[in-house]
Amino acid sequence: xxxxxxxxxxxxxxxxxxxxxxxxxxxxxxxxxxxxxxxxxxxxxxxxxxxxxxxxxxxxxxxxxxxxxxxxxxxxxxxxxxxxxxxxxxxxxxxxxxxxxxxxxxxxxxxxxxxxxxxxxxxxxxxxxxxxxxxxxxxxxxxxxxxxxxxxxxxxxxxxxxxxxxxxxxxxxxxxxxxxxxxxxxxxxxxxxxxxxxxxxxxxxxxxxxxxxxxxxxxxxxxxxxxxxxxxxxxxxxxxxxxxxxxxxxxxxxxxxxxxxxxxxxxxxxxxxxxxxxxxxxxxxxxxxxxxxxxxxxxxxxxxxxxxxxxxxxxxxxxxxxxxxxxxxxxxxxxxxxxxxxxxxxxxxxxxxxxxxxxxxxxxxxxxxxxxxxxxxxxxxxxxxxxxxxxxxxxxxxxxxxxxxxxxxxxx
Amino acid sequence: xxxxxxxxxxxxxxxxxxxxxxxxxxxxxxxxxxxxxxxxxxxxxxxxxxxxxxxxxxxxxxxxxxxxxxxxxxxxxxxxxxxxxxxxxxxxxxxxxxxxxxxxxxxxxxxxxxxxxxxxxxxxxxxxxxxxxxxxxxxxxxxxxxxxxxxxxxxxxxxxxxxxxxxxxxxxxxxxxxxxxxxxxxxxxxxxxxxxxxxxxxxxxxxxxxxxxxxxxxxxxxxxxxxxxxxxxxxxxxxxxxxxxxxxxxxxx
Ligand SMILES: Nc1ncnc2c1ncn2[C@@H]1O[C@H](COP(=O)(O)OP(=O)(O)OP(=O)(O)O)[C@@H](O)[C@H]1O
Ligand SMILES: [Mg+2]
Numbered sequence: 001x002x003x004x005x006x007x008x009x010x011x012x013x014x015x016x017x018x019x020x021x022x023x024x025x026x027x028x029x030x031x032x033x034x035x036x037x038x039x040x041x042x043x044x045x046x047x048x049x050x051x052x053x054x055x056x057x058x059x060x061x062x063x064x065x066x067x068x069x070x071x072x073x074x075x076x077x078x079x080x081x082x083x084x085x086x087x088x089x090x091x092x093x094x095x096x097x098x099x100x101x102x103x104x105x106x107x108x109x110x111x112x113x114x115x116x117x118x119x120x121x122x123x124x125x126x127x128x129x130x131x132x133x134x135x136x137x138x139x140x141x142x143x144x145x146x147x148x149x150x151x152x153x154x155x156x157x158x159x160x161x162x163x164x165x166x167x168x169x170x171x172x173x174x175x176x177x178x179x180x181x182x183x184x185x186x187x188x189x190x191x192x193x194x195x196x197x198x199x200x201x202x203x204x205x206x207x208x209x210x211x212x213x214x215x216x217x218x219x220x221x222x223x224x225x226x227x228x229x230x231x232x233x234x235x236x237x238x239x240x241x242x243x244x245x246x247x248x249x250x251x252x253x254x255x256x257x258x259x260x261x262x263x264x265x266x267x268x269x270x271x272x273x274x275x276x277x278x279x280x281x282x283x284x285x286x287x288x289x290x291x292x293x294x295x296x297x298x299x300x301x302x303x304x305x306x307x308x309x310x311x312x313x314x315x316x317x318x319x320x321x322x323x324x325x326x327x328x329x330x331x332x333x334x335x336x337x338x339x340x341x342x343x344x345x346x347x348x349x350x351x352x353x354x355x356x357x358x359x360x361x362x363x364x365x366x367x368x369x370x371x372x373x374x375x376x377x378x379x380x381x382x383x384x385x386x387x388x389x390x391x392x393x394x395x396x397x398x399x400x401x402x403x404x405x406x407x408x409x410x411x412x
Numbered sequence: 413x414x415x416x417x418x419x420x421x422x423x424x425x426x427x428x429x430x431x432x433x434x435x436x437x438x439x440x441x442x443x444x445x446x447x448x449x450x451x452x453x454x455x456x457x458x459x460x461x462x463x464x465x466x467x468x469x470x471x472x473x474x475x476x477x478x479x480x481x482x483x484x485x486x487x488x489x490x491x492x493x494x495x496x497x498x499x500x501x502x503x504x505x506x507x508x509x510x511x512x513x514x515x516x517x518x519x520x521x522x523x524x525x526x527x528x529x530x531x532x533x534x535x536x537x538x539x540x541x542x543x544x545x546x547x548x549x550x551x552x553x554x555x556x557x558x559x560x561x562x563x564x565x566x567x568x569x570x571x572x573x574x575x576x577x578x579x580x581x582x583x584x585x586x587x588x589x590x591x592x593x594x595x596x597x598x599x600x601x602x603x604x605x606x607x608x609x610x611x612x613x614x615x616x617x618x619x620x621x622x623x624x625x626x627x628x629x630x631x632x633x634x635x636x637x638x639x640x641x642x643x644x645x646x647x648x649x650x651x652x653x654x655x656x657x658x659x660x661x662x663x664x665x
Contacts, residue, residue, distance in 0.1 A: 005549055012537075016537060319533075322533075323533045324550070325494075326527055327546045327594070328522020328523070328598075330515050331518075405521075406489050406495045409494065409529075
């Protein structure tokens with residue numbers, strides 16, 4: 001008996017019991033759907049992170065007080081790091097700037113402070129104000145809409161100038177150009193020198209609600225660059241090939257400056273994009289396993305349901321099996337018939353599951369968060385469903401094939 | 413072997429003859445030797461057949477009669493290879509069926525035997541045409557030729573205008589004719605019918621028996637189980653069964 005005949009037969013049998021087939025497949029559909037949705041969320045997240053975070057501007061690394069990967073594992077490591085690690089200082093910055101040979105550009109920044117910003121009767125609360133040096137513009141690839149970024153003399157002289165995020169600019173200056181205008185940040189007057197192009201949101205967090213001022217101005221007016229305002233450096237290497245060497249050199253210089261013996265751990269942190277993606281992979285490795293394992297149980301339940309229904313179907317169709325056998329169907333023909341039926345059934349379930357997952361993915365992408373579904377994942381999902389079908393179908397099919405023709409014919 | 417059929421001899425002689433013949437390949441279409449069929453009912457053994465021996469030649473038209481429970485259906489199922497004997501030898505077309513495995517038996521059912529049942533045994537969801545095509549599907553015949561052959565077979569039983577009907581859209585007589593077309597479509601060596609008119613009224617029964625007569629005149633070998641004497645009388649030879657044994661084997665034409 002040709003395969004195409006068997007397939008036609010299977011589809012006819014499934015179609016003959018539409019409602020039952022649909023109910024049988026419910027578990028299967030939900031399982032496949034859940035797996036695929038989770039998978040495309042993670043895929044989408046990865047692509048997103050790669051594009052938005054690691055891919056911003058030139059490849060750069062941070063030098064900061066803590067190394068989150070090493071230091072924030074548990075309360076013990078946090079406590080140890082808090083004792084060991086010291087805040088970075090502007091002297092550290094000058095030291096690196098002078099001595100590093102492989103660093104292309106280096107800039108210094110401080111963690112921001114939510115502040116009240118005013119212009120006339122316009123009051124904005126919780127604008128994220130922080131300090132930066134001139135080099136930050138290039139290193140972070142900042143896109144200037146109007147005016148310019150902070151320059152070195154402004155920083156050296158600790159002038160009160162401000163570079164605004166797009167949201168802040170449009171809210172404070174609904175009409176007219178903000179350039180050269182005065183605004184008040186935490187009660188002190190600043191002159192606007194530039195506005196950044198709108199960046200939108202990353203993970204739902206708005207990116208345009210900030211003000212950057214010269215680093216020294218920030219230190220003078222907001223307090224020393226420690227703790228919540230802690231200083232950190234952002235650096236690039238001379239060429240991309242030298243990136244790892246530049247990181248190593250920076251580490252060596254920092255250790256030398258802080259006179260760390262070989263046996264001692266770094267008392268500062270260097271964070272590279274690789275480390276960030278590495279952390280993400282580690283984090284998502286666990287989420288991935290859980291997120292895939294749980295719906296897999298649904299798949300297993302789905303398989304048992306299919307097996308059960310196939311067994312019922314074999315019992316119900318004993319007479320049919322008898323008739324077919326009496327007309328010359330071999331055991332293999334009957335086995336194939338039921339196995340193909342089970343596999344077709346679950347492949348349909350898989351396909352429906354993937355389709356629903358795809359639609360959910362589109363909706364999620366549109367309203368909430370980007371998702372990504374690769375063709376490979378689709379094939380794997382349908383393939384796994386078919387595998388489940390084989391698992392679920394083989395025993396009932398074997399039972400059907402083994403029926404005695406005359407006994408089967410006598411069934412009602 | 414002489415032209416005296418074994419079943420007409422006393423049983424001891426038949427058994428002896430069977431042993432002698434056991435060494436040979438019989439030349440007749442069907443050759444059964446000391447066939448037993450025993451069912452185990454709990455601790456009790458039920459012998460549906462005990463030591464049946466007979467031969468059928470090509471082109472014969474045989475009726476099997478006997479009281480209810482005498483073993484007629486059991487015997488037919490054995491001839492049709494739907495069931496296997498507990499003991500004894502059965503040659504069909506010179507091949508020893510008793511030694512065949514499942515696949516070979518399936519092939520015999522497909523190619524050598526056409527079976528007509530009292531209750532038709534058609535697939536309820538399939539059209540007349542598809543029902544007739546079934547043996548051809550399992551015979552591995554391609555769809556074009558299959559369609560051709562099945563249409564032809566339905567024409568031969570005067571159902572050309574009912575090919576797309578499903579069984580529940582056909583009368584009892586028409587259903588049985590579909591079943592006969594299905595039995596004949598593969599041009600089997602032998603047509604077996606177990607009470608083919610048992611579920612039909614007298615008029616329709618007569619139609620079906622006319623059809624059998626025509627098929628026989630066209631050269632088909634036919635064995636019919638029946639309760640009705642006028643149906644048995646149409647055959648050329650009557651096997652009477654009682655208590656699992658052939659009681660009488662008479663040529664009537
Ligand atoms: N599967 C079975 N298990 C046990 N006993 C059986 C089985 N099939 C048949 N028998 C017994 O074998 C004997 C012969 O049965 P069979 O069906 O061959 O009778 P029959 O001659 O066809 O009768 P009828 O004219 O009523 O159809 C009966 O006594 C029956 O009870
Ligand atoms: Mg019977």
